[in-house]
Amino acid sequence: MNPHHHALFIGGRWVAPASDGRITVLGASTEAVLGSVPDGSEKDMDAAVAAARAAFDDPDGWAAWEPARRADALYCLAEALERRVEDITRVVSAQNGMTIGLAQQVEGALPAILLRYYADLIRNDPGEAVREGMLGAPVHVRREPLGVVAAIVPWNAPQLLSATKYAPGLAAGCTFVLKPSPETVLDSVLFAEAVEEAGLPPGVVNVVPAGREVGAYLVSHPHIDKVAFTGSTAAGRQIAATCGTLLRPVTLELGGKSAAVILDDVDLGTAIGEPFVQATLLANGQACFASTRILAPRSRYDEVVDAVSSLVGDLTVGDPLDPTTQIGPMASARQRERVEGYIEKGRAEGARLVVGGSRPDAEKGYYVTPTVFADVDNAQTIAREEIFGPVLSVIPYTDEDDAVRIANDSEYGLGGTVWTNDDERGMRVARRMHTGTVGLNHYTVDPAAPFGGVKSSGLGREFGPEALLNYQQVKSIYT
Structure with missing residues (x-):
C-alpha cells in the first residue's frame, strides 16, 4: 500500500482535503516514518457530516432499507475487510506496537465477526412489535435508527474499537463519521477502501483523521445525532458535558483500573x-x-x-x-x-x-x-x-x-x-x-456479551444485542 495518502473518504469518494495539514505516523518499534494522511479540518468535518446527513435523510436510502438488505451489505463489508487482513494487521502492529499475533485476532478477525453478528441479528427483525394497551387499543412500538453518528476511536485497538460502533450502528440504519486517532490513521485508509469496495451507499460511512480540537468540533456539530467514544476518562467527561448540554445521546467506553x-x-x-x-x-x-x-x-x-x-x-x-x-x-x-x-x-x-x-x-x-x-x-x-x-x-x-x-x-x-x-x-x-x-x-x-463499565469507566454497553439499542430510538404509535 502507498504509505502517503492525499485524500479523505467523504460521501463515497476520495476527495481533496480543505487544508494542507498532514498527520505523520512513526513506527512504535522503529521511530521511523511509516506514512502520512491529510489532517482533517472543521471544513472537512462539515463535508463529512453533510454527506452522512444526506445519506440518512434519503427517503429511499440506508435507513429505509429492509433489514435483510442492510445485512447483506454488512456481509459484503466483512468480506472486503477480510481481503485486507494481512495489510491491516501489519500496519496496526507497526503503528501502535501491538504484537502481530494479537493484531491478527483483534484487529484482523473481530471486525468481520462483529459485522456478521449484527447482520444476523437484524436480518429477520421486523423492528416493530404490537402490544396490548392498558386502555383497550393495541400499541405499535417501533425501534428506529438514531441518525448520524460521530464515532471517535483511540489508538490501542483502532479497527476493533471502530467496529464496536459501526457494526451495530450500521445494522440499526445509522450513518457514520469516523474520526480515528492521529497515532493510528494508516489502517483507517484500508478500512475506507473496504467500505468503497463493499458498495455501501455514498455517505453512509465517512472517514476523517483529525486531532483533538477537530474531534471536539465534531462532537458539538449541530447535525450529529449521537456520539460514540472510546478513550480516556478525562476526554470522556468533556464529551459527556458537551452532549449533556445538547441533550445528545452518547456512549462512553473509558478507562479502567481493574x-x-x-x-x-x-x-x-x-x-x-x-x-x-x-x-x-x-x-x-x-x-x-x-x-x-x-x-x-x-x-x-x-x-x-x-x-x-x-x-x-x-x-x-x-x-x-x-x-x-x-x-x-x-x-x-x-x-x-x-x-x-x-x-x-x-x-x-x-x-x-x-x-x-x-x-x-x-x-x-x-x-x-x-x-x-x-x-x-x-x-x-x-x-x-x-x-x-x-x-x-x-x-x-x-x-x-x-x-x-x-x-x-x-x-x-x-x-x-x-x-x-x-x-x-x-x-x-x-x-x-x-x-x-x-x-x-x-x-x-x-x-455476544455486553461490554462496558460503571463509575468513571463509562456509560452504555458495546457488544451483544444490547449495543443495537445505542443506535436506536423507540417510537410508540397509539391506535
Whole structure:
C-alpha cells in the first residue's frame, strides 16, 4: 500500500482535503516514518457530516432499507475487510506496537465477526412489535435508527474499537463519521477502501483523521445525532458535558483500573500462565480492562509475588512484527514517558520494584520492560490511576471480604478477574465486584456479551444485542 495518502473518504469518494495539514505516523518499534494522511479540518468535518446527513435523510436510502438488505451489505463489508487482513494487521502492529499475533485476532478477525453478528441479528427483525394497551387499543412500538453518528476511536485497538460502533450502528440504519486517532490513521485508509469496495451507499460511512480540537468540533456539530467514544476518562467527561448540554445521546467506553483477585485456594502453577498474561498485560498493558491490580492473600503473598514476577520477567520483549514477541513497545514516545513517570511515582511512594522498571537494550522503539511492584497499598498512585502500560501492582488482602473491598475501592469499574480452583466461590466473588465485566480464571471479551463499565469507566454497553439499542430510538404509535 502507498504509505502517503492525499485524500479523505467523504460521501463515497476520495476527495481533496480543505487544508494542507498532514498527520505523520512513526513506527512504535522503529521511530521511523511509516506514512502520512491529510489532517482533517472543521471544513472537512462539515463535508463529512453533510454527506452522512444526506445519506440518512434519503427517503429511499440506508435507513429505509429492509433489514435483510442492510445485512447483506454488512456481509459484503466483512468480506472486503477480510481481503485486507494481512495489510491491516501489519500496519496496526507497526503503528501502535501491538504484537502481530494479537493484531491478527483483534484487529484482523473481530471486525468481520462483529459485522456478521449484527447482520444476523437484524436480518429477520421486523423492528416493530404490537402490544396490548392498558386502555383497550393495541400499541405499535417501533425501534428506529438514531441518525448520524460521530464515532471517535483511540489508538490501542483502532479497527476493533471502530467496529464496536459501526457494526451495530450500521445494522440499526445509522450513518457514520469516523474520526480515528492521529497515532493510528494508516489502517483507517484500508478500512475506507473496504467500505468503497463493499458498495455501501455514498455517505453512509465517512472517514476523517483529525486531532483533538477537530474531534471536539465534531462532537458539538449541530447535525450529529449521537456520539460514540472510546478513550480516556478525562476526554470522556468533556464529551459527556458537551452532549449533556445538547441533550445528545452518547456512549462512553473509558478507562479502567481493574483488579485480579487471586483467592487463597488457587493453584499458582496452573493459574499464573498465559491466560494471566492476557488478562493483565494484553496489548503491552495498553488495554482499558487490564487487571493491573493483583490482589494477593497475605497468607500466600510471597508466593504470588514470586509467581507473577517470574512469569513477567520471562516475557519476550521485542519487535511486534516478530511472532515470538510477547511484549512490544508503547504506542508513542509520549506514552512511554507517561508509563515511566508512573514507575518513578511507584518508587517514590515506597512500593518495592521486583521486576522491570527500565528500558530494554534496544536502539530504537518506545519500549518499557514489563514491571511488577510489590508491597503496594491501594491508596498509592500506581494503584489508583490508569497507567496504560505494562506495570502490575501486587496488593495484599486479609480475607475474601477485604479482597472485594479493595477491588471495589476504585474510581473505575470496567473489568476484573477472579483466580480460584473453586468456580462456585469464584462466581460468588465475581458477583460482588462493582464492575461491568469479570473473567473467571481468564479474561476474554465475547462479542455476544455486553461490554462496558460503571463509575468513571463509562456509560452504555458495546457488544451483544444490547449495543443495537445505542443506535436506536423507540417510537410508540397509539391506535
